Amino acid sequence: MTLQETAAPVAQARLSGGAFYRLVWKWHFLAALYVLPFMLILSLSGGLYLYKPQIESWLYADRTHVDITGPKLSYADQIDALTDAHGMKRLRLITVYEDPTRSTQIEYNTGDNVRSVAWVNPYTGEVLASVPRGKLFMRMVKKFHGELLGGKIGTKFVELAAHWAIVLMITGVILWWPRGKRSLRDAVSLPRSNGRAWWRETHMFTGMLAALLITPLLISGLPWTDAWGGGLSYVQTQTGQKSVSLRFGGGAPKSTMDSGETLPIAQIVAIGRNQGLAFPMEIKPPRKPDASYWMHSASRVRSEQTELVVDQYSGDVLKRIDFSDNPIIARTVSYGISLHQGELFGPLNLALNTLAAGLGVLLAVSGFVAWWKRRPEGELGVPRAPEAKLGWGMGLTVIVLMILLPLMGASLILALLLDWMLFRRLGWFRNREPMPAE
Template sequence: MTDAIVSGPAASQTTGGALYRLVWKWHFLASLFVLPFMALLAITGGIYLYKPQIENWLYADRLAVAPLEETLPIEAQIAAVEAASGITRLRGITSFDAPGRTTLIEFDDAGGTRSKAWIDPYRGEVLASTPRDQMAMQVLRKLHGELLLGDVGTKFVELAAHWAIVMFITGLYLWWPRGKRSLAKAIRPPSGKDRKWWRETHMFTGMLATVLIVPILITGLPWTDVWGGGLGYVQEKTGQTSKSLRFGGAVPGSTASEGETIPYAQVFQIARAEGLAAPYEMRPPKDDSAAFWVRSTSKIRTEQTELIVDQYTGAVLKRHDFADNPIVARTISQGISFHQGELYGWLNIAQNTVAAILGVILAVSGFVAWWMRRPAGSLGVPAAPDAALGTGMIVLVTVLMILLPLMGVSLLAALALDWLIFRRLGWFRAPGAT
């Protein structure tokens, strides 16, 4: 919801005075930054919801083969990849535990490029080998999460997410029925023509988007650098970090430091016997004293059990179930599952798809409504006289700056620039504003 919500005579019927106009101005300025990112993130995130279906279509020629009676040892399948591409580091093997499915091997090739290879487990043929970062959905994920700009892009995405939350809060305040605008009118689908229709479309879409998009924004924050890093610090200090065995930590090694390593296929058999849900991802021991790590890659978080298996005896040295995580870690994990459309099946995908569509409509309608109302040659910044904020508003702004630190820093920087430079140049100010 942008500045296009109210203008002209309508403003006098709906505004709540100087505070309303001040909120409107900051909503407008936040939207100038947020809406282009919202359109991009909504499109890329909406497409990424369908990653399994898209990859099944893109890579149909490498996912399934005609099954035979027996499969080759996994070591032989790895050797086929070694012969075809060279392996400087074996990262992991995924078994789908289904007849006719290929084996997926992730590795660093002879040139050190992280790659994925699909092997016919019956004939030992390497069907395809692709650098991971060149795969379509991986590129899309990087575009969604970091704008293909690495750490710098990640900060921009996080900043956009912070300000998007502010935009929705201020937009909700502007949408809230007041004056002659009743609740019935506020929730009514858009009507009218031209600028009125775009303005009402933006308002109506913003109302729905607030409900559907804000939870997606919040559940995406744990992935971010600043906010997510701060959350990780708090978790560490309060004993609420994940107990996952995936990245080491207090993971036991094998009981011996030499001997004959069990076949890779036996590790998958152990995972099956332990009741893990397929598919299985396994990482081999890093050295003679380390152990196998294997887990379920089920989309259902509660099924993502991990095992540490002795590489010589096959004994399960440690088991980690989802329920073993502290409550905060479990909540964050389930939030990420919701963000990716995996928490409650097709309904979650449908809900997030609608949210993505609303995000695009919100961005487009906000831009068009602004463009149609702005004076020629001007940004059309809403008129907003300096207003003394009440205690409640000051508390709200302070809390938001603490909870969204990157937004807080950028707000302080923007206020400093406005006071030192923009006011003197007349930037981002309505005509006649002081």
């Protein structure tokens, strides 16, 4: 399973002791060549996105809060004001807040069919701003974090980096674990050396903390990915563990009539309030005569995210979906997303995720500097490892990882094939000096 060395012939070694350590170090190094640039980028962008509410509150302060100047206009009048100002091809979503100083946020398609977000003063009808949804700063940060502006291809590279980052954490813990004269006290102590050794110790100390804080974030982010997330979605569907949410469509009940007067949005808000929905509320108006209102609590607390389907003519609640109605796997995935976004257990979650983002940056930088200082001049500096046979225990571990992390498995097979067919002949990813004996 290892990349073969082009150095002087070395006897086959068992995967134990120093031989195993060097083999793990080599794979840790090779994985880091790919992962660390992504870790730096994703830590910076993810750390920034953690503060989405605070950043948007500051960035859009001129449009999110208004002065109370009298009675509120009806939502219909606010929508008409937006239509007059920018044109409207489709009304998508209205977000209302309990705070009377908050503007009404409306998501819509312009007359040119550009999906946009507008803020309307509910007291005057003034359209405070309208921005294409894709141009919102934090949405661009999220998109960059998820796909590096590379679309479907970009998200595959991000997912591959996440897969290998988990392997990096596992191998890093093995390398960090006390061995020889290095005690547990040494392993958990702050870096004390100077020069190159300081960077190495910093990388190991940071990696120890990162394994505890970053690994859960890597795992909780996997449901968003294409390959792993798609596989999970298939398993959930086949086992009846799919989310019952109607947020992205699905079998919402129809209104009982297909004609008559559609209830005003203010009355739908009142129904949501009577049903105990937490603010802010997101309301999707019906588009067809037999369709219904869909509304949802956009609370950051997952257990409060109740959905209602309301008959547009009678106001009857046709369906209510509480978070607890979801199967256990769907709830677990949702809680994982909440953890990933720093929302699950309040300020402490936010603080730990912020620390994790900082550790990711330091881990990437210290790993690069430590490598740069130790590499031989003119060489990549791949750690030397013995040519070793893979034991059944390690083989089983690799197989399990390949099943759980499919992109990692596919890339590992590709790497081994390239090594066998090309890299070995070109002498890539190898050292020229023979490996010292045990």
